[in-house]
Amino acid sequence: MATDASGSGFGRFRLNPRPSYSERMTSTRAELRALVRVKLCEITGKHDAQMRWSRNAYMRDVVARYKVRIEGWPLNEVPFKNLSDVPNLPKLELLLAGFRDGSICFRAITEDEYNAMVADPTPWIGADTSPNEDAEA
Numbered sequence: 001m002a003t004d005a006s007g008s009g010f011g012r013f014r015l016n017p018r019p020s021y022s023e024r025m026t027s028t029r030a031e032l033r034a035l036v037r038v039k040l041c042e043i044t045g046k047h048d049a050q051m052r053w054s055r056n057a058y059m060r061d062v063v064a065r066y067k068v069r070i071e072g073w074p075l076n077e078v079p080f081k082n083l084s085d086v087p088n089l090p091k092l093e094l095l096l097a098g099f100r101d102g103s104i105c106f107r108a109i110t111e112d113e114y115n116a117m118v119a120d121p122t123p124w125i126g127a128d129t130s131p132n133e134d135a136e137a
Contacts, residue, residue: 067109
């Protein structure tokens with residue numbers, strides 16, 4: 001066992017250890033959720049606006065209610081789904097960076113754009129692959 005100058009053996013323990021991978025995932029996910037909510041509140045002008053992540057809930061509670069949608073979501077790299085189901089830290093960091101730099105953002109949509117999205121939301125939120133559509137976490 002390593003010892004510090006006093007010989008106590010505490011030299012190898014840091015006061016502020018680096019967060020674990022799991023802790024970093026949790027922290028990044030929380031920061032991303034908070035940022036997405038702020039961005040949604042900003043574009044809607046509603047301080048109580050809430051993001052929904054399942055396909056049906058997003059279409060009903062975000063797109064239909066506020067006539068906004070997320071643009072720039074990297075569907076090829078991160079399927080649109082509940083952030084709790086995003087499998088790794090780099091994917092969460094990609095989303096967080098996108099919302100920070102504006103490459104992923106909410107945009108107000110016209111009635112024609114809304115109707116097109118209702119007819120087929122796949123270009124914006126990907127194919128429907130969820131077995132339990134209304135599950136939210």
